[in-house]
Amino acid sequence: MEFKTVQIENPDQLNLILGQSHFIKTVEDVHEALVNTVPGIKFGFAFCESSGPRLVRTTGTDDKLIDLARKNALKLAAGHVFILFLGNAFPINVLRTLRDVPEMVRFFCATANPLQVIIAETKQGRGVAGVIDGESTLGVEGDTEVAERKSFLRKIGYKL
Numbered sequence: 001m002e003f004k005t006v007q008i009e010n011p012d013q014l015n016l017i018l019g020q021s022h023f024i025k026t027v028e029d030v031h032e033a034l035v036n037t038v039p040g041i042k043f044g045f046a047f048c049e050s051s052g053p054r055l056v057r058t059t060g061t062d063d064k065l066i067d068l069a070r071k072n073a074l075k076l077a078a079g080h081v082f083i084l085f086l087g088n089a090f091p092i093n094v095l096r097t098l099r100d101v102p103e104m105v106r107f108f109c110a111t112a113n114p115l116q117v118i119i120a121e122t123k124q125g126r127g128v129a130g131v132i133d134g135e136s137t138l139g140v141e142g143d144t145e146v147a148e149r150k151s152f153l154r155k156i157g158y159k160l
Contacts (some may be wrong), residue, residue, distance in 0.1 A: 001122050003129065006075050008083070008115040009068065018117065018131065019092055019107040024049055024057055026082065026103040031059040034089075037097040044069035044089030051127065052077030078119055078126040080105070085135070092158075109125050109133045139142040 005118075010016060018130030027047050033040050044065025047057045056073045060066040065085045072083050086094070091110030098104060109115065120129040141149065153159040 001120055003154075004119045005132075006117045006119055006122060008117060009075070010072075010085075010112075010115065011056075011117050012111050014065070015086045015090055015110070015112045016115070016129075017095070017107060017110045017113070019082055019098075020080050020105045020128065021047060021082055021101075022080055022105055023103045026101065027057045027059050028097075029101045029103060030082070030084070030098065033097045033101050034094060035061070038089045038093055039079075041094075043089070044072035044085045044087075045082065046070045047082040048073050048076060048078055048080060076117060076119065076126075076128070078102050078128050081128055096099045 006015070008018075017087065026045065030045055034043055034045075042060055042062040042065060044060035044067065045058060046066070046069035049055050049057055056070055058066050058070050058073075060069065063089055069083050069085050073081070074115070076083070095110060098107075108117070108128055109131045111133045116132040118129045118131065119126050150159070
């Protein structure tokens, strides 16, 4: 087995979700789930098929985001892995809905941070071993940082 690191290309620091599903039906079911959850959502979704023709299957509502998802999925080339780029929504808006898509298996991360995906490769194929989401922790929040966190959540409308 060989380990490789794939840097996810995300030049605009968009929010993305990286996960694993189990059937090409995922592509249509994710599309329907997203457009029914966030009206007017902009997204690009790509799914790595792991049997048969083993293609990257795509869908979305924004050509730029679809292209970005396709490009990253091709770099990953790992069985049943998907990547979803969000344009005008946040993972918190769609994760619960995505969990209810019957084909969903797991989420590796939901982030806008720089992202590296650790790929394990064998003679059979490739799979995600883990992710490096952002940078290393530098310390523990103090009173000032607690106040800033609470203020930020209220500023963006997630808390009263």
